[in-house]
Amino acid sequence: MNEIRNKIIELFSKGEIDVMLGYREDATTGALKAAVFKKDDTLDDLVFDERCVQNLVNYLPTLTARYKKIGIMLKGCDGRSLVTQLVEHRINKNQIVAFSIACDGVKVGGKTAEKCDDCAVNISPIADHAFGKQEPKKVPLYARVREIEKMAPAERWKFFSEYFAKCERCYACRQICPSCYCEICIADQQEPKWIEPSAKLSANTMWHLIRAYHLAGRCADCGECERVCPQEIPMRLLNNALEKAVQEMFKVRPGTVPDELPPLVVLSKDDPDSILEGRNE
Amino acid sequence: MNKWRKLKTGDLKAYLSGLAEKWELWVPYFNDGKWEFGPYDAGRDIDFPDSIINVSLKQLFFPKRRSIATFDENSSWSLKQVMPLEKPRIIMGLHPCDVAGIKYMDKVFLDSEHKDVLYEAERNRTILIGMACGKMEDNCHCTDRGLSPDSSNGMDVVYTRTTGGYLLQSMTKKGEPLLQSDRLKDTDEKPVKKDWRRGKYKIASPEEFMTMYDDRIWHDLSDICLTCGICTYACPTCVCFLVADEKFKGKGERVTVWDSCQLQSYSRMAGGHDTRKTPASRVRNRTLDKFAYSHLRYGQISCTGCGRCVLVCPLKRSFPQLGATVTERLQKKKEKVAAGKEED
Amino acid sequence: MATIELVPKPATINEIIEESRDVKSFVLKMNEDRAMHVLPGQFIEVSVQGYGEATFAVTRTSKDKKEFTISVKRIGHLTKMLHRCAEGDVVGVRGPYGNSFPVEDWKAKDIVIIGGGIGLAPLRPVIDHILQHRKNFGELEIIFGARSPADILYKEDLRGWEQDKSIVLHTTIDVPFEGWNGRVGVVPVVVKDLAVKPDSKIALVCGPPIMIKFTIAALKELGWPDNRIFTTLEMKMQCGIGQCGRCNIGEKFICKDGPVFSLDQIPAHAI
Numbered sequence: 001m002n003e004i005r006n007k008i009i010e011l012f013s014k015g016e017i018d019v020m021l022g023y024r025e026d027a028t029t030g031a032l033k034a035a036v037f038k039k040d041d042t043l044d045d046l047v048f049d050e051r052c053v054q055n056l057v058n059y060l061p062t063l064t065a066r067y068k069k070i071g072i073m074l075k076g077c078d079g080r081s082l083v084t085q086l087v088e089h090r091i092n093k094n095q096i097v098a099f100s101i102a103c104d105g106v107k108v109g110g111k112t113a114e115k116c117d118d119c120a121v122n123i124s125p126i127a128d129h130a131f132g133k134q135e136p137k138k139v140p141l142y143a144r145v146r147e148i149e150k151m152a153p154a155e156r157w158k159f160f161s162e163y164f165a166k167c168e169r170c171y172a173c174r175q176i177c178p179s180c181y182c183e184i185c186i187a188d189q190q191e192p193k194w195i196e197p198s199a200k201l202s203a204n205t206m207w208h209l210i211r212a213y214h215l216a217g218r219c220a221d222c223g224e225c226e227r228v229c230p231q232e233i234p235m236r237l238l239n240n241a242l243e244k245a246v247q248e249m250f251k252v253r254p255g256t257v258p259d260e261l262p263p264l265v266v267l268s269k270d271d272p273d274s275i276l277e278g279r280n281e
Numbered sequence: 282m283n284k285w286r287k288l289k290t291g292d293l294k295a296y297l298s299g300l301a302e303k304w305e306l307w308v309p310y311f312n313d314g315k316w317e318f319g320p321y322d323a324g325r326d327i328d329f330p331d332s333i334i335n336v337s338l339k340q341l342f343f344p345k346r347r348s349i350a351t352f353d354e355n356s357s358w359s360l361k362q363v364m365p366l367e368k369p370r371i372i373m374g375l376h377p378c379d380v381a382g383i384k385y386m387d388k389v390f391l392d393s394e395h396k397d398v399l400y401e402a403e404r405n406r407t408i409l410i411g412m413a414c415g416k417m418e419d420n421c422h423c424t425d426r427g428l429s430p431d432s433s434n435g436m437d438v439v440y441t442r443t444t445g446g447y448l449l450q451s452m453t454k455k456g457e458p459l460l461q462s463d464r465l466k467d468t469d470e471k472p473v474k475k476d477w478r479r480g481k482y483k484i485a486s487p488e489e490f491m492t493m494y495d496d497r498i499w500h501d502l503s504d505i506c507l508t509c510g511i512c513t514y515a516c517p518t519c520v521c522f523l524v525a526d527e528k529f530k531g532k533g534e535r536v537t538v539w540d541s542c543q544l545q546s547y548s549r550m551a552g553g554h555d556t557r558k559t560p561a562s563r564v565r566n567r568t569l570d571k572f573a574y575s576h577l578r579y580g581q582i583s584c585t586g587c588g589r590c591v592l593v594c595p596l597k598r599s600f601p602q603l604g605a606t607v608t609e610r611l612q613k614k615k616e617k618v619a620a621g622k623e624e625d
Numbered sequence: 626m627a628t629i630e631l632v633p634k635p636a637t638i639n640e641i642i643e644e645s646r647d648v649k650s651f652v653l654k655m656n657e658d659r660a661m662h663v664l665p666g667q668f669i670e671v672s673v674q675g676y677g678e679a680t681f682a683v684t685r686t687s688k689d690k691k692e693f694t695i696s697v698k699r700i701g702h703l704t705k706m707l708h709r710c711a712e713g714d715v716v717g718v719r720g721p722y723g724n725s726f727p728v729e730d731w732k733a734k735d736i737v738i739i740g741g742g743i744g745l746a747p748l749r750p751v752i753d754h755i756l757q758h759r760k761n762f763g764e765l766e767i768i769f770g771a772r773s774p775a776d777i778l779y780k781e782d783l784r785g786w787e788q789d790k791s792i793v794l795h796t797t798i799d800v801p802f803e804g805w806n807g808r809v810g811v812v813p814v815v816v817k818d819l820a821v822k823p824d825s826k827i828a829l830v831c832g833p834p835i836m837i838k839f840t841i842a843a844l845k846e847l848g849w850p851d852n853r854i855f856t857t858l859e860m861k862m863q864c865g866i867g868q869c870g871r872c873n874i875g876e877k878f879i880c881k882d883g884p885v886f887s888l889d890q891i892p893a894h895a896i
Contacts, residue, residue, distance in 0.1 A: 350629070358674055358715040360632060393866065398630075399629060491875070524677070528675050547861075551702070552701070570870075
């Protein structure tokens, strides 16, 4: 940890960063929060441990508008997220100093987060300064998705509709997602009114499915959407299902290779025909 | 002063079943890790949490999605307003901060030239049996908002836990019939007065908050807030709503739906003009509304100190802390001015 | 049974007037056949069944108070549906809501009315009132700016005001246009050029937000005090009755404490 602090102090003194985006331990409550550290701030309460769940990449667009150079602490999944943001030109790499910190999994509410169970991205794919060592786990991907795929359609609908019915349309999933940045979200458009605003099953289903499709090939699976949902809707399943489909068709996992473009944005004559075929259930 | 009556723990279920025969009874249940109000179910065990009920009962007076009129799509004009509900109802187990929330909603919806008759009907048909808190949770700070965990203000009946059962007292005429049950016995026992902690999230006066509109602190604070809106849905006094027409297969409904001042679309107008485009302006609006505007409008600040916003915030931010931080900055500014220094 | 205020009552479109390329005026009358006592500056909420509701200033009322007119610029979902309506169609109406221009306080005063585009709509009832009680008021100066000749509203009224010797009328368009021989220049610049002196006059300003902002700045530069500049604000009003929360400026609701405000009644950031 001190290694990280010293590096930050060094970069501040050289003027290589204006602010550091990291995690601060709250002195009174002991809770861990995302925090912006400025040059003269103490780094004593800057921490990085298994409680550092939040994906800090979401703050970069607002911060890059206010500061020239921003240091950011990245777990593996956060690094994937940063790659997707760079590739979509939302932020400029020359404004970012990436601190890659090896991660062995994070805890939510005292238990290891579900997303860490099948994580194969323990280290950020992008780094200016790297800390710690971590061998990427060899895990079978999309285990949860395969479980759902075994269900018959009626069973699958029952599973998901029970969750969608609980959705409050608070849009926390959208706000916390770095890849959701439409100036006017489709859910807010009036002309035409694609999705009804009230929190009923039909509209909620539309919301979750449309959001999943808009993220297909772009979602870095940071898992924040599922973590922040007050109703605990397992929406990562939707994103993972589409990520699995993209992986099968295009052999690409978004955000795992720097500079690799999202497959649904690139038209190549090698694109599989299967993308045009309907799937018959 | 009405006497206290005692209900033994063993008689609780029978007492509640008695109430449920005549009233639609709502009590707290622990579902999926959260306390929330639900319709009384004789088959389930009953217990009352000694402090906050996670899901506020705002929904029971002002539903998330509330139909106000129905219409037939195929006719040019067939809008017919819905009937207000009338079935007598009891909500039992709410706490003083919940009541404070209801009293604020009364100011918004009833103290008005155009009072909301659907809300009024929900209030009229409901008897509130409130429970004095036994303890304050980590994020409880009602004492910093002029309330108390054992206040009975606004309740029709108040009850408190005691050795062997509960002590109940009727506070209004509406509450009296509820204490007629022969399961309750007169008693000289009285609840023990407690000392409650205070000072966790102290805030400045509404007038002082108003002076902070142009301060640069809002930009610093909003760096972290993502304006997702969860705090507004959890808050017992956040009742901003939108009105929409929803139709399906020929049938239509005009509904009021919970909206949130934190969401991007809240203030955006058809032509694209938006008075609160930046997250900073939306965070500022909510903070000033909770601690200042509400007081100037209704004589009561709308923060009840329940701390639900802290529990639900996905970024572990603390909205009350935000109020306290702004207050600290206010203090610093005053000190600087007093010392003849330049404000920054 | 108690009426739910948020549920509108039916009104029939008696007449549609094509004012400009994207503005139509709708003359409405409640199906209940009752008088609508609308004061100058008040607004109503108008619904098209199934398509929602929006706020419109009432721009004119008939002598028997039964007919009332709104001018609608086609800009979004609801306004698009309204524009598709025909005479005889039924729409929903709630109101009137809001406060009004304090015309009673302006006896014998000189009035300057400055409207930009559709912003002239909420100001027109003040002009109507002044013309109906002409002796009660002093001079009347009207400055009206439109983006282009195709955007000029109330052409018939303008002709009448032009010919009325008790009115000084200036019409302007934003940028030069072939065939237009009149004044050219955006309203704030025209106000500066005309150097409209404050004396003890009252100024009313309404238009797109940016036009209000710069026009008021121009007036203040000319020495106009805050308490004699009036504006009417539109800030996504929805319920119209001070409950849905969104139209607030500070602790004030535009729908309840406004929409008419003098500048000393609202904070500087509101403009």
